[in-house]
Amino acid sequence: MVKRLSESISMKIFITFFLTFLVIISALGLLTYQIAKQNIVNKVKVNSEQAVEQTVKRMDLKLEALKNMTFLFTDDQKLQEDIVTDSAQENDGTFESLQAANRIKIKLSSLLTTSSAIHSAQLLPYDRSKNEEWYQNIVKGEGKAIWLPTRNNRFVTDISENTFGLGRLIKNNLKNKPIRVLLFELKGSFLQDEMKGLETSDHNRLYMIDSMGRIMETTTTSDKIGDAASWWKNSPLSREAGSSSFQLKIGSKEYLFIHYTSAETGWTLVNQIPIQQLVSEASNIWRITAIMVMISILLSIGIGALIARRVGRPLSELSELMKRSEDGDLEVRADIRYKDEIGHVGRSFNNMIVRLNEFIQLKAHTAQLEVQISLESKHRQDAQSLSIATMSLSSTLEMDDLLKVALRNLYKLVTFETAEIYSFQEGTAYLAMGAFPNALGDFTFEEGMTNKQFNYIFTSDHEQRWISIDDGAATGKRTFVMPIHTSNKEKIFCFSVVHEELPSESALENIFAYFNQVSVVMENVNQYHEMLVLATTDGLTGVSNRRHFMRLAENEMKKARNEHSNLSLILYDIDFFKKFNDQYGHLAGDEVLKMISNRVSKNLRDGDIMGRYGGEEFIILLPHTSLAAALQVAESLRAAVECECVLFNDTSLRVTASFGVAEVGKGEHLLEVINQADTALYEAKARGRNCVASSLDIRSA
DSSP states (O other): OHHHHHHHHHHHHHHHHHHHHHHHHHHHHHHHHHHHHHHHHHHHHHHHHHHHHHHHHHHHHHHHHHHHHHHGGGGOHHHHHHHHHHHHHSSSOOOTTSHHHHHHHHHHHHHHHHOTTEEEEEEEEOOTTOOOHHHHHHHHTTTSOEEEOOOTTOSSSOOSSOEEEEEEEEEETTTTEEEEEEEEEEETHHHHHHHGGGOOTTOOEEEEEOTTOBEEEESOSSSOTTSBOTTTTTOOOOOSSSOEEEEEEETTEEEEEEEEEOTTTOOEEEEEEEHHHHGGGGGHHHHHHHHHHHHHHHHHHHHHHHHIIIIIHHHHHHHHHHHHHHTTOTTOOOOOOOSSHHHHHHHHHHHHHHHHHHHHHHHHHHHHHHHHHHHHHHHHHHHHHHHHHHHGGGGOOOHHHHHHHHHHHHHHHOOOSEEEEEEEETTEEEEEEEEEEOTTSOEEEEEEEOOOOOOOOOOTTOSOOOEEEEOOTTTTEEEEEEEEEOSSOEEEEEEEEEGGGOOOHHHHHHHHHHHHHHHHHHHHHHHHHHHHHHHHBOTTTOSBOHHHHHHHHHHHHHHHHHHTOOEEEEEEEETTHHHHHHHHOHHHHHHHHHHHHHHHHHTSOTTOEEEEEETTEEEEEEETOOHHHHHHHHHHHHHHHHHOEEEETTEEEEOOEEEEEEEOOTTOOHHHHHHHHHHHHHHHHHTTSSSEEEHHHHHHO
């Protein structure tokens, strides 16, 4: 086994040295290759930029000379005099077969014989309706020489050779009137001959393109004249003066693009060079790298064997001792033969065995202390959790929120599967709140009616604080039930836990004490809401009292200003209310107030606010309601009151009411709007009662 372990360590040492040398040599080879590649590319780029620039400038000189040669005669003073004379002789000014035309035709015939670059010369009539792009470009030139890109082998004449054009509009300068269009069709070979001078053995491609990326001339047969170059859309080609370059990957190959834009024509000459052809010289570096890798393999074998003999064998012996100590033999000791790092490891191993024996003895004594400390810590933890849970109960005055907080805090005392609080009303159990934790530590809460049956009853003097119920082996859960005593309704609390996490007796005591505190806080919340109802509602009719209504109305007015929405107010008064009190007594008057306020409340929307303003006067606030809509609401309320019949001591009392309506204007205060509605109410009474009036009626009157 020692031999196998020694061989394993030696193999690891060998692999380590081999991989280290291999990575270093390969990295150096790759770095050298990249540097050589970039140097070659930079050198070619500089030379190509100069060659392309010189070619374009030479081409510009020839094109400019050709332009001067072809158009110089059109600016001749004698020709303009002939044009003026001919135009005077003919109404249309076309000078057909006259002296100016003859002069131009003679000159064109002479140019065709003297310049091999000109394929044809055309003297065309000026025609506004002709809409071909090249023709319109000449016309827009207003007499300037215009270079025309390739026209797919033809402009006017039908020829097989690729051509580009040079055109000019001939005008009567005296009248600034277009006369003819002069077009020269130039041979594409004129451009190609210049471009061929840039061809090299690097399989480069040359393109002459216009400003739209369309190919005018190329040295390759794979691209079609007149189409946009295949690399045009993805190229960062600059139209600025001067030569420039960029690298672009097309498919799996990378290319170097050298380009220069002609100052004469605005066309761009592009030299596309495959980088792979440029860096073929750098490939020799890989052969050198392979030789260095072989050398690294031989070096790693020799060094690995040497280190395995010096390091591997002592390490295998030490490993065997560690295996024996792991199996429980704590009397083993390492034989220290060297004073190097391995000897230091052996001494450390011997010291570790001695300390390990001391540690085992200390651990036995410490275990007893840990049990005691753990129990005390658990008691303190439970007490702290109970204190925190109890204090957090006072964070809300809403019953639903209180029950949610109570059940959420319970999870800190016991890890339950479900926890539910039920209330009983007339023998029916209602789920006041149920909590269901998920794997993420969040809770889902539910409430509402339930069909759950309870066969156990708690009383205030019941000695048993909780009941434990086994839910059955199939569920693997146990449910604990505890009472919650409140003044208005009897409630019970139950929670379910799995058998593996049953709470201890002390934990159940803490939970029982916790829910005693919950019942106290529930009583306080109930009393708070009872006091809140007394403070904000009218005791007779159940609607908001005047102070509470004014506070709600102020909030609605702020909201309406922020939202720029309509807000209207209705003030209504029961007609002849004093008659009911005088004739039937104050109890009858109270019954009328209750019945009418109840009838009006049922006809309002959920967001509308109604309050008792004083005596038999009531006030209504209608959010998001214009004056016109508020008048419709008031009319429907008036009709509803009129249809209402109040029964008192077998007597049917007919009741009507008068309504005043006002809309909140920009910058108006609540009391101002109430005064407007009150004035409208008096107007309704003045009209004979049982009707609706608005603040608009008062202003128009």
